[in-house]
Amino acid sequence: MLPYVFGVDIGGTAIKLGAFRTDGTLLEKWQIPTRTENGGKNVLPDALDALRGWMARNQVTWSQVEGVGMGVPGPVKMDGTVSGCINLNWGEQFLPAVIQELEPGISKFRVTNDVNAATLGELWKGAASHCSSAVMVTLGTGIGCGIVADGRVMSGSEGAAGEIGHFCVDREATVPCKCGKYGCLEQYCSATGLLRCAKLELFRQSSRPSSLRDKKRLSAKDVCDAAREGDALSLELLEELGEKLGWALTAMASTVNPEVFIIGGGLSKAGEVLLRPIAASYRKYAFHAFRDTEFALAELGNDAGIYGCAKMVLG
Amino acid sequence: MLPYVFGVDIGGTAIKLGAFRTDGTLLEKWQIPTRTENGGKNVLPDALDALRGWMARNQVTWSQVEGVGMGVPGPVKMDGTVSGCINLNWGEQFLPAVIQELEPGISKFRVTNDVNAATLGELWKGAASHCSSAVMVTLGTGIGCGIVADGRVMSGSEGAAGEIGHFCVDREATVPCKCGKYGCLEQYCSATGLLRCAKLELFRQSSRPSSLRDKKRLSAKDVCDAAREGDALSLELLEELGEKLGWALTAMASTVNPEVFIIGGGLSKAGEVLLRPIAASYRKYAFHAFRDTEFALAELGNDAGIYGCAKMVLG
Numbered sequence: 349m350l351p352y353v354f355g356v357d358i359g360g361t362a363i364k365l366g367a368f369r370t371d372g373t374l375l376e377k378w379q380i381p382t383r384t385e386n387g388g389k390n391v392l393p394d395a396l397d398a399l400r401g402w403m404a405r406n407q408v409t410w411s412q413v414e415g416v417g418m419g420v421p422g423p424v425k426m427d428g429t430v431s432g433c434i435n436l437n438w439g440e441q442f443l444p445a446v447i448q449e450l451e452p453g454i455s456k457f458r459v460t461n462d463v464n465a466a467t468l469g470e471l472w473k474g475a476a477s478h479c480s481s482a483v484m485v486t487l488g489t490g491i492g493c494g495i496v497a498d499g500r501v502m503s504g505s506e507g508a509a510g511e512i513g514h515f516c517v518d519r520e521a522t523v524p525c526k527c528g529k530y531g532c533l534e535q536y537c538s539a540t541g542l543l544r545c546a547k548l549e550l551f552r553q554s555s556r557p558s559s560l561r562d563k564k565r566l567s568a569k570d571v572c573d574a575a576r577e578g579d580a581l582s583l584e585l586l587e588e589l590g591e592k593l594g595w596a597l598t599a600m601a602s603t604v605n606p607e608v609f610i611i612g613g614g615l616s617k618a619g620e621v622l623l624r625p626i627a628a629s630y631r632k633y634a635f636h637a638f639r640d641t642e643f644a645l646a647e648l649g650n651d652a653g654i655y656g657c658a659k660m661v662l663g
Numbered sequence: 664m665l666p667y668v669f670g671v672d673i674g675g676t677a678i679k680l681g682a683f684r685t686d687g688t689l690l691e692k693w694q695i696p697t698r699t700e701n702g703g704k705n706v707l708p709d710a711l712d713a714l715r716g717w718m719a720r721n722q723v724t725w726s727q728v729e730g731v732g733m734g735v736p737g738p739v740k741m742d743g744t745v746s747g748c749i750n751l752n753w754g755e756q757f758l759p760a761v762i763q764e765l766e767p768g769i770s771k772f773r774v775t776n777d778v779n780a781a782t783l784g785e786l787w788k789g790a791a792s793h794c795s796s797a798v799m800v801t802l803g804t805g806i807g808c809g810i811v812a813d814g815r816v817m818s819g820s821e822g823a824a825g826e827i828g829h830f831c832v833d834r835e836a837t838v839p840c841k842c843g844k845y846g847c848l849e850q851y852c853s854a855t856g857l858l859r860c861a862k863l864e865l866f867r868q869s870s871r872p873s874s875l876r877d878k879k880r881l882s883a884k885d886v887c888d889a890a891r892e893g894d895a896l897s898l899e900l901l902e903e904l905g906e907k908l909g910w911a912l913t914a915m916a917s918t919v920n921p922e923v924f925i926i927g928g929g930l931s932k933a934g935e936v937l938l939r940p941i942a943a944s945y946r947k948y949a950f951h952a953f954r955d956t957e958f959a960l961a962e963l964g965n966d967a968g969i970y971g972c973a974k975m976v977l978g
Contacts, residue, residue, distance in 0.1 A: 508920040600917075637821055638819075
């Protein structure tokens with residue numbers, strides 16, 4: 349195996365880059381802004397320029413690079429076709445060919461979606477390095493989900509494997525999700541969803557005391573902080589989030605039966621006060637064959653992606 | 664590639680065997696009884712004797728056989744470890760080693776669970792031969808589920824991938840399932856579940872006319888037959904089954920995003936009157952990225968398993 353490998357994690361705001369030795373050592377990580385204008389046509393050239401800059405500074409040539417792994421914020425099919433990335437203004441494109449054209453020196457190129465990459469990163473160097481399969485759920489503005497099963501990142505026939513955010517968890521719901529459907533998991537269990545539920549409860553139980561009422565501009569983090577400090581209403585809100593998410597995860601376990609569920613994203617900084625009700629609900633609803641699946645908090649934060657991207661190349 | 668391949672589909676009552684040319688031609692299929700006594704220790708020797716008998720009759724030696732694929736009625740891990748098969752009285756065993764010991768002449772051996780094998784069979788020669796990934800759900804006494812995703816049968820970390828029968832579809836349910844939990848999919852959507860729901864509705868709506876009331880010993884098939892003849896109550900029962908199952912399948916699509924859902928098992932003989940409400944519910948609840956996933960009825964019946972077993976060997 350050649351001595352170097354690159355991980356490139358493309359986000360809507362920043363491109364995160366990592367230069368690794370193929371033994372897994374991270375040599376340097378850095379980031380550049382994502383230029384999404386003009387249909388995002390600068391994104392890949394910018395990323396490759398950043399790699400070439402590092403190579404020049406470190407006197408490394410492509411003949412010493414095992415390959416480049418890339419994560420993108422959108423669905424990716426098994427052959428490397430990106431179906432489109434709204435946040436990058438990208439339409440459908442066959443990324444391996446685009447990269448080959450831009451930099452013929454790259455001998456091995458791998459691409460998957462950003463959450464799949466992060467899941468692989470956590471499995472390699474983070475929360476679940478003792479496991480070989482995982483479902484990772486990221487709770488942020490929306491809900492992301494990456495799946496590594498039977499040793500491989502899952503793509504799905506349309507690159508939509510792991511699109512759990514719009515699974516309907518309440519068939520009687522009447523408030524529409526931004527996707528146009530009702531009762532989507534994301535409406536309850538993302539950071540945005542938690543905040544929405546908190547506001548509803550504060551209004552509905554208007555005479556009930558809660559430290560949340562002291563906040564000028566309530567955030568999901570406020571709810572998690574208040575729960576950690578024992579605020580009863582906030583604890584109940586996280587219980588209800590855990591009830592729905594843990595239950596939805598039993599459906600994923602029924603399908604791919606991972607060794608571990610990893611909870612990541614901004615909301616996961618809440619720690620145990622969030623993880624406990626998710627795992628409790630999961631164990632209440634899970635079939636006995638997979639009732640003991642592990643739960644872990646993500647550990648690598650924003651670095652998970654570059655690690656996973658590099659790992660894709662290493663196999 | 665050598666000229667012959669065998670598929671061996673082991674069930675609790677019969678072992679189904681198929682002798683194929685490696686070009687996919689089925690040369691002969693037959694079955695022998697499954698002897699489950701004494702911890703099921705005769706099952707594998709009987710199956711191998713049956714193969715040897717065919718080989719002797721057809722003057723074929725192991726040196727001409729590409730391999731043997733096997734389906735068993737229980738969870739199988741990726742390495743070929745069978746976690747146990749209740750219907751065969753088997754405990755955990757590492758099947759590749761057991762087979763190697765019993766018949767060293769077999770050069771390639773593959774094993775998966777019976778529904779995974781049937782799914783692969785339908786993808787190869789049946790309902791979905793134009794597809795490369797599928798989730799197949801069999802509705803019989805219980806609910807079975809096989810998954811072929813990204814070109815491979817899914818095992819899961821405990822061999823429990825596809826164990827969807829005990830996914831909770833009603834968190835308020837109070838009637839226990841035989842697994843000890845409540846609101847399991849199987850309690851509503853298997854043949855047994857449909858019959859249970861039919862009896863409940865006939866009792867609950869005791870003054871409502873239905874041709875089902877004329878039956879001496881009601882069966883799930885009676886409900887399907889009556890629905891096909893336009894019995895309103897029976898049609899509603901299949902609507903309700905479809906509502907729950909179609910919705911549960913959106914959770915599976917959110918996870919593995921298959922090209923096609925195949926509905927099999929005894930109940931699937933009902934045909935379109937069953938398939939229509941399942942697909943309609945699926946499209947109502949599915950996220951747009953996979954709302955158009957195909958639905959098909961299984962076509963190979965009891966032969967699906969031997970086809971899929973042979974296909975595992977052929978790759």
